[in-house]
Amino acid sequence: MRSITTFDIQYAHRFYGFKGEAQYLHGHTGVLTIEVEDTINKGVNMVFPCNEIQKTAWAVLKNFDHALILREDDPLLPAVLDVYEKQGIKNGHPQNTMKGAAFKTELAAAYPDCRLVVTKETMTVEGMIKIVYDLLKDKLNIAKITFTSGVNAASQEYQVKGTIDRCPLCGIALNEKGVCPKCGYRK
Ligand SMILES: [Zn+2]
């Protein structure tokens, strides 16, 4: 069975080099849905608690929220960084607190101090799905990702390999020693 979680992500981007309105900087509230597949954990009668999926995913995905997402070859990138630098906000600001941990993958790099994500490919809904799967595939048994932004939507299904050992008392993933990091249950 599947546990399904949805997030809103507000971001600005543009399709650099695209022949249409989307080549201009603009913003969206994107809706991301992550479906996690596993057996039903008998102890709690759940696949996975949705608030725990949210916690795991949001730790990384909050880097995209209220962020500017630009392709690595977009000339806006050095221009924006130059403005942030002159304004003294490039390397952070006391009010910039909703930050995730910085990450760098093949497809994207997050710079939370200036709320910027730099992508290898254009950040379409398809591009976002590839980035999200890459970031979370080792943490969650992802069976499907759907991303909707304005009139654009895409989804991708994935083959789930194996099952994750979960706590029968609170449902979250046990650590490598078989201990629940939340309630201390031991397998
Ligand atoms: Zn757009």
Ligand SMILES: [Zn+2]
């Ligand atoms: Zn537990």
